[in-house]
C-alpha cells in the first residue's frame with residue numbers, strides 16, 4: 001500500500017468511527033434537532049368504512065367477556081368484544097380492503113349506551129401499508145357523530161395526533177352487524 005492509500009484508509013477508518021460514536025458512547029439521552037422534522041409535518045384526511053360483523057358464519061368481532069349483570073343491563077354493561085374488522089374504501093363489504101381495525105370495544109356506561117374503544121387501525125393500502133393508528137375513546141353508538149382521539153401511530157403515522165369522526169352507515173337491529181363510516185384527521189410526519 002502506498003502512502004496516499006494509507007492516509008486515505010486512515011481517514012476512512014477515523015470517519016467511520018466518528019459516525020458510529022454515539023452508539024458506542026453509552027449515552028442514555030440525547031437532545032435531537034426537531035426543526036427539520038417539524039418542516040415535514042403533514043395533515044392527512046382518511047375516509048373508509050368499518051364492518052363490524054358480530055353474527056353469521058364468520059364474525060369479525062366476538063364476545064370475549066361479560067359481567068354477571070350484563071344480560072340484564074339496558075346498556076349491556078360489562079360486555080367485552082374483540083374485533084378484527086375489515087376497513088374498506090366504499091360502504092360495500094366487497095369493495096377494496098384498505099386495512100383492519102383490531103382491538104377491543106366494551107360497554108362501559110351504566111345508563112346510556114357508550115362503548116370504550118381501544119383499537120389499532122392496521123392499514124394495507126399503498127404508502128400506508130404496514131402503518132398503524134391507535135384510537136382510544138368513548139363511542140356513544142346511537143349518536144349521529146362520535147369523536148374519538150387518535151393517541152398515536154407507527155410507520156408513516158409516527159408522532160400521530162388527531163381525531164376520528166364515526167358515523168353509522170348501516171345497522172341491522174336483528175343481526176347487530178354494523179357498517180360505520182370513518183373520517184380520520186391526523187397530524188403526522
Ligand SMILES: *[C@@H]1O[C@H](CO)[C@@H](O)[C@H](O)[C@H]1NC(C)=O
Pocket residue numbers: 066067068071
Ligand atoms: C348472556 O347472553 C348470551 C347470549 O344470549 C349468552 O351466551 C350468555 O351465556 C349469557 N350470560 C349470562 C351470564 O347469563
Ligand SMILES: *[C@@H]1O[C@H](CO)[C@@H](O)[C@H](O)[C@H]1NC(C)=O
Pocket residue numbers: 124125126129130
Ligand atoms: C402490504 O405489505 C405486505 C407486507 O410487506 C405485502 O405482502 C402486501 O402485498 C402489501 N399490500 C399492498 C396492497 O401493497
